[in-house]
Amino acid sequence: MSFYSEYVENVEKKKSQKKTAAIPHEKIPEEPAQAAPAPPDLPAGVGYQQTDLTDIIEIRNVHQSYDDGKIKVFEGLNFLIEDKPDQGQFISILGTSGCGKSTILRYISGLQKPTSGEVLLHGKPRTDKDRVGMVFQQYSSLPWYTVYENVELALKYKNIPKAERKDKVMQMIELMGLAGHEGKYAQYPSLSGGQLQRVAIARSLVAQPDILLMDEPFGALDIKTRLDMQDLLAKIWLEIHPTIIFVTHDISEAVYLGDDIFVMKSKPGEFVYHHHVKLPLYREREMKYTPYFNDLVRQIEGEMLDLEGKFGKKEG
Secondary structure, three states, rough: OOOHHHHHHHHHHHHHHHHHHHHHHHOOOOOOOOOOOOOOOOOOOOOOOOOOEEEEEEEEEEEEEOOOOOOOEEEEEEEEEEOOOOOOEEEEEOOOOOOOOHHHHHHHOOOOOOOOEEEEEEEEEOOOOEEEEOOOOOOOOOOEEEHHHHHHHHHHHHHHHHHHHHHHHHHHHOOOOOOOOOEEEEOOOOOOOHHHHHHHHHHHHHHOOEEEEEEEEOOOOOHHHHHHHHHHHHHHHHHHHOEEEEEEEOOOHHHHHHEEEEEEEOOEEEEEEEEEEOOOOOOHHHHHHHHHHHHHHHHHHHHHHHHHHHOOOOOO
16 A cells, blocks of 8 residues: 555545544543553552563663763663554653653664663664654754755665655655745745745654654744644644654643643653543643643643752752
8 A cells, every 4th residue: 555545445444433532622631641650560660561562662770970980861761662552652742851751763764872771762772763752842954954965864874665665755844834945945034934844743753753852843933833733743642653752842732732741850851740641642732721631731730830949950
């Protein structure tokens, strides 16, 4: 089946599901989910909760230090993400400054190796063959390339035939709302900040990665563009089902997008709270005005403020 056929089939399936599976607001829980404790018979830390599902990402007993061990970021960090069949995972990570959120993404992407410990993808040590995409806060598109050439890049490196590349690139450009801009250079002011981030996301998704890492991708955008990008990302995740690890400082954004939320403390970095978001998988902005949504935002805000008070002022 072609990329386009798969995409269309997915869209039609989701359209029918929206009519039957979207939960009305009155069915959204009135009380926020409680933070889940770590099971006593598994590695320490809220980030490690193993079930019978297939493992996608595992960070096992990781230590990270700098300056000959004087600065310690992680001391025995454990983190596990499992597969949810026909759904994928959308994990939001929040945390205090310096807790190592971005470092975890660099481990998974292969940009950094821990001082000690293991990083496993699909139960095996990470290799360059693993399909992992990454989107940064800074605009990472190549400004001397057009939108089309930027999106095409990953497929070119994979030696995908030119005709097949063209089909996939144009389908992804259309999906990202960039149709008509493919011939423009990926730079400001030819494109807005939101459009530049759409190019980066399109470039990461066109090769159909199993895992998409996003490090505060909307942090530099104005509020309207940021809200639009949240809606777009929620729609894409529902249609394509990758595993997304999304780092943000925005609690409301984490709740709106995430299926699960993990909160970290610093010095050393560790997962201390986990919330499963009891909202329908299909997200719409009206959900932000429900009691459940706002109670959960307030609960996590309280947890974050508590962590800042306990761990935010330590030296090291």
